[in-house]
Amino acid sequence: MKIVTSVLKSLVLVTALFSFSITAAFAQSAEEGEKLYNANCTSCHAINEKVVGPALKNVHTKRKEAWLLKWIKNSQALIKSGDADAVAIYKENNESVMTSFENLSDNQIKSIIAFIKKESEAPLQASVVPTGTSSSNTTTTDSISAEVSGTLKTSINWLVIIIMLLLIMVIVLVLDILAKVGEIQGKPVINWNGINAKLMLAFGSIGILASAWEIWEHGKLTVFNQTPASTHGAEYDNMFMITLIITGIVFFITQGLLFWYAYKYKHSSKRRALFYPDNHKIELIWTVIPAIVLTILVVRGLKTWTEMTGEKDPKSRIVEVYGYQFAWNARYAGDDNILGKHDFRQIGVMNALGVDTNDLKAQDDIVTNELHLGVGEPVLLKFRAKDVIHSAYLPHFRVQMNVVPGLPTQFGFTPSLTTAEMRQKLNNPKFDYVILCNKICGGAHYRMKMKVVVHTKEEFKQWLAQQPRLVNKSTPNAQATAQVETSTKTKVAN
Amino acid sequence: MSTHTANTDGTNHDAHDHGHHHETFISKYVFSMDHKMIAKQFLITGIIMGVIGMMMSLIFRLQLAYPDMKFPFLESVIGQWGKDGKLDPNFYLALITIHGTIMVFYVLTAGLSGTFSNLLIPLQVGARDMASPFMNMLSYWFFFLSSIVLLSSLFVDGGPASAGWTVYPPLSALPKAIPGSGTGMTLWLVAIILFIASALLGGINYITTVLNMRTKGMKMTRMPLTIWAFFITAVLGLLSFPVLLGAGLLLIFDRSFGTSFYLNEIVAELAGGIERVGGSPVLYQHLFWFLGHPEVYIILLPALGITSEVIATNSRKPIFGYRAMIGSILAIAFLSFIVWGHHMFITGMNPFLGSVFMLGTLIIAVPSAVKTFNYLATLWKGNLHLTPAMMFAIGLVSFFISGGLTGIYLGNAALDINLHDTYFVVAHFHLVMGSAAIFGMLSGIYHWFPRMFGRMMNNTLGYIHFWLTLISAYCVFFPMHFMGLAGVPRRYYANTAYDQFNVFVDMNQFVTIAAIIGGAAQLLFLINFFGSIFKGKRAPQNPWNSNTLEWTAPVKHIHGNWPGDIPYVYRWPYDYSKPGSELDFIPQNIPDADQTDPLDEPKPVHFDLKNTTMPLVENKEA
Incomplete structure (x- = not known):
């Protein structure tokens, strides 16, 4: 499969001429178009509503196909050429630049247009975009109700x-x-003095009860109420709980005292405040005790930190996660478990990720739109960005690392729960792991995500074997998978 | 301790001159060099910026709570950015960026420190004015100019800066990366450079005044904690703002002159036709946070200083552990310079470096804990006058605890991995830096309003303002912790693309409603503030029976502050409810019976805890 460089941001559109031939070929191309559309366009576009870019419904009737091809491949060039429609659309969308898709072939773009045409003509149904108004914990609510x-x-x-x-x-x-x-x-x-004092007491007690209730009730919605999906996650959650307990105790005691004193020592003309400016012993105590508690937290924290960031299993499978406005790709190192060279100057020229296909080590690399992992298999994610800083955030795995242009970063971990197991645990058959972008990167930042699938080891092997290599020498088969294992072993032995 | 005597005579002379000086409207209200007028200018500009910043937050809160709804009024307010009543995602980023910039720099740095340092430093140390009134005036006008430039960026093509208030390159360095990285970003940088000029001019002045212009007897160990806080704040600013200036200049070079300080492996097409290699985006983050972290304390320390003063005065008790309070300010200030890396744990820095930053960061919790316990000890067995100022100070302590404790999570490098850039962070800094500092600022305004405007604010409105603000602030920020713990990232225009975040739809609406109520409560404050300037009750000279020197100056503002000689100082500022004294306060300028030289210490009193029930003399005010 060809990978596509960037997101389709656009004002896609099609020509009336196009609708002449509705044939089997068309159906097929719409199907391919759907895949391409989901991979490239959805960060910024939807069919029926404006997202970052305009709604795409009926674009095929609004613009000529030739124009659409030019626009999608390089909208900026079209704008610079002075095309009136292009300039108008650019202005209308507050001059956000649509990513160029020069690596999409004409046929691929046509199939995307075919898909949009099909969708435009389909009766309006519950949209693909989840409604944000459903009020219960269930994720599926009938959209009308x-x-x-x-x-x-x-x-x-x-x-x-x-x-x-x-x-x-x-x-x-x-x-x-x-x-x-x-x-x-x-x-x-x-008597404001009395009222305010009572309100202080009321606020203090209700506040403490409310926060305890919220920690209990809303704590259930957090990822800490779910089993972590990675092996280091248990250690992480442990550290979190220790901190929660210690800070929780301090929180309730100090807030309690604060509002209690505010009530208890309210002004009275029958009493005089106690002149009590200093007590070295007390101050020593409340300097030393926090210091000791923090020492415990620091030591425990350093242990966790070292464990999470320390030396990685040399057998780890190497996967590159590549981020750009506004999508992700994954590149598997292939049979040799070595990523081929890449050059930022070749991005979108040689291929979407700028991987040097003349490099022998690159030829078996596999590029995908989803990140698939095997449970119990250590993986080392190496991050690369094309344009601006992104951050790869996998909350269920307790993993996050910035993705910085021109500065390689990495994070190694071992998934411990398959997608299927997690779905069962959460009692949610639709659940999927996800990589979110967690560093502000532009208008569609909030939609920049990649699906993560954790398979059992066997399923993963099968899945990987089915993926096309960057340079397609032969059809991938089970033998190729076997090679992965041998070459990994050899590497370890070396 | 040898410098105080020199100024008295010289400045007396000045005061005499100024007293008879004819003033025009322009020299009195516009290009004023009087520190009290400059303080008011900072305050009112700060309040206006604060209102703008808050309105912005309400617009994006509406979007977050009702991502699928259309608000037709938006189009009339923000025009093309709210077409058909839908907020544009790019403008959402612009709003959060400018909201952050305004709140951090324009309200909580200039509005807070600028107002109260200017007002209180000369009055509380016993000086006629700042060391350089002219530089002080420049400081305000640079700030004013900076505000204008920032606000004008709202109206340029492509909108204002949209890369978040930290404006990380390459997003901010590549003019084509997002609409907001064009002219708007350039104007943002110009505004910040002007702002830094203002902060430095002010800071040098504050430091010089505190060090050189204290009145006779005002030893460093007799200074009110407000002055200690402003002084250390100014030192922090002076050491850290120039680094941000450097960072900003390099960013301007990268944007406009084709350099690559912060850029690496960026193709020519994205970077204005010149290929960029060799720089590092993370370098900018180091430079930015070298200011950015001390900046947190530039915001917080003045608020803590104000709280110390207000709590001691209204508890009618000396602040507990005066020297420990100074010590903790110094410790926090020192540590703030070596912990900037905790904002960058997940940039891929060497894990060892992460450990060092983590250690430093968690140590800050110790002086912070000491401060909290000392506040509690000051309240203990006090006789609390629950004035609006006092209640806001208590509110600050509450936020300082809540927000400070979550800092222990975020300062822990390991925990930061899953919490970084989520709503947990938003909750943390809005409590500890946002709400706490705003409460410190409001506390200061209620407390020193009589000193600034010669009139009292309305207490009833003040109480209602306090309760609504306290409750709504907690309702807005406390639930955000849980969204963060569930992995909801900050700076998202909507969470609709993720099924797993649907459970927070209700919570987002709740937060927005609380924010609207909190916003409405600020209207009460504005009515009270501006109404009281003209219609408030006339203030007595010392409305809170306070010990510090500013209350010994006449209510009517005069150039040079005191009509006759500057008062000498005989004691520390916290002699409240001192045994043996008839009144429950002894101002700093009152000598003990046998104290002739201001530099001598008054006789120590013996106090013990059993003393509390002794029959007490009423003071007149009660």
Whole structure:
């Protein structure tokens, strides 16, 4: 399969002429188009709604095919040439630059257009984009009912806001009148000292209860309530829990004392404050105790840190994760477990990732749009970026590393739960691991993701064997897979 | 301790001159060189910037809570960026960037430190004005110019800077990378350079004034903790802002002159036709955070200084552990320079380096803990006057605890791996740096408003403002921790592309509603603030029965601060409820019965804990 360099950001469009031939060939091309569309276009586009780029519905009727080809391959060149439509679209979209797709062939672009045409003509159904308004923990809600409850909820929310604001105004007015009455009578009507002190107590106790409740209730929604999907994750979660317990104790004690004192020692004209400026012994105690507690946390933290970042298993499978605005690719090192050379000048010229196909070590590399891993198999992710800094974040694996242009970084870990096992644990058949982009990188940053699949060892071997090599010498088969093993072993032996 | 005597005579002369000087509107209100007027200028500009910054946050909070809804009013407010009532994703990034920049630099650095350092340093150390009133005036006008440049970037083609307030290259260095990296980014850099000029002019002045212009008897160990905080803050700024200036200049070179300080392996097509190799994007992060981390304390220390003063005054108790408080300020300041790397644990730095930064970072928790415990000890057995200023100070301590504790997670390199750049970080710094510092600033405003404007603010409005702000701030930021722990990244325009984040739809709406209520509560403050300037009750000279020198100056502002001689100082500022004294406060300028030389220490009193129930004399105010 050809990989595509960048995201389709565009205003795709098609020609009326195109719709003449609806043939079997067309159906086939729409199918290929769907794959290409999902891999390249969805970061920035949807069919029916504007995302970062405009909605693509019916673009095939709005623009000529020749124009679309030019635009998708290099929209900036088209804009510079002074094409009126191109300039208008550029302006309309606040001058965001659409990624160029010069490595897509004409036929591939045509198949994407065919797919868009098919989608445009399909009756409007529940859209692929998850509705953001579903309110329960279930991820699948019928989109129509979700929408209804969404609107309902929203109007209630707004009503609540308006009522609260009115309430505040009324309270302010009443208090103001009471204060004036107090002035006239020469004695304040409201004893603010007492009220504020009681409110301090109330806030302190309700606040502490509420935060305990929230830690309990919302703690369940966090990844720490799920088994980590990597071997070092257990160590990580352990460190997290120790910190949570220690800081939790300090939190409740200090906040409790703060608001209790604010209540207990409220002003009274019968009492005088205690003149108590200093006590070296007490201060020594509360310097030394935090120091000891922190020493424990530091020592434990350093241990975890060293374990997570230390020497990696030399048998680790090497996979390059390549990030660009606004998508990811994975490149497997292939049978030799050595990544072929790459050159940033060749990106999009020789191939999408700029891998030097003349390098023998590169020829067996495998480039994919999803990251597949084998459970229990150590993997060393090597990160590379094309344009700006991205960050590869895999929360379920407790893994994150910045992806910096011109500065190689890496992170090694061992997946410990397959996708299927995790789905079962979470009781969510639709769950998928994901790499998120976690460093601001542009308009479609929030959609820049790659699916991660963890297989059993056998499934993974099969999957890998089915993937085409960068330079396709022969059909991949089981023998090739066997080679991976031998060559890895040889390497280790060396 | 030998410098204090020199200034008294010379500045007396000055004061005499100024007293009879005819002032025009321009010299009094616009190009004023009087530190009290400059403080007001900083404050009001800061408040205006704060309102703008908060409005921006409400717009993007709406987007986060209702990603699928259309708000037609947006189009009339932000025009093309809100077409059909949908916020443009690129403009969302612009909003968070400018919100961060405004809040960090313009409100919490200039608005907080600029206001109170200017107002209080000369008044509390007993000086006629700043060491260089002219530089002080320049400092404000550079700040003003910087604000104008930043705000004007909202109106340029492509929108304002959108690379996050930290503007990491290459995103900020490649003008074509995103719309906001064009003219808007250039203007951002110009604004920051002007801002740095302002901060440096102010900082030099604060340091010089504190070191050289203290009145007789104002030893370093008799300075109020506010002054200690402002002084150390100015030192931090002076040492760290120039590094940001350097970082900014190199970024300008990379953007406009084809250099590659921060760029490596960028093809010509992306970089304005010149291939860029040999630089390092991470270099920028090192330079930025070398300022960026001390900046956190540039924001926080003045707020802590204000809190120390307000809590001691309103508890009617000396601050507990005065010397330990100074020690912890110094320790925090020193440590803040060697921990910047904790913002960069996952940039791929050498793990050993990560360990060093982690060690330094967690040590900061020790002086911070000492400060917290000392505040608690000051409240203990106090006689608390719950004025709005006092309540905001208590609120600060609460936020300082909540936000400080989550710092222990983030400072731990190992834990940072999964928490970095998530909502956990957003929650952490909005509590410890955002809310805490804003509460310090509000506390200072309520406390020193009578000193600034000669009138009192309305207490009732102040109480309501406090409670609404405290509750809404916690409702906004506390739930964010849990989103972060679930892996929700910050700076996302919407979470709709990820099924696993759907569980937070309700929480996002809750947070937005709390933010709107919190925003509305600030209207009460604005009404109170601007209303009281004109209609507040006339303030007495010393409304809070405070010990510090600023309350010995007349209510009406005069050039030179004191009509006659500058008062001498005979004691530390925290003689509240001192045994043997009839009143529960003894201002710093009052000598003990047999104390003739200000440099002598007053007789120590013997106090013990059993003393508390002794019959007490009422002070007049109570």
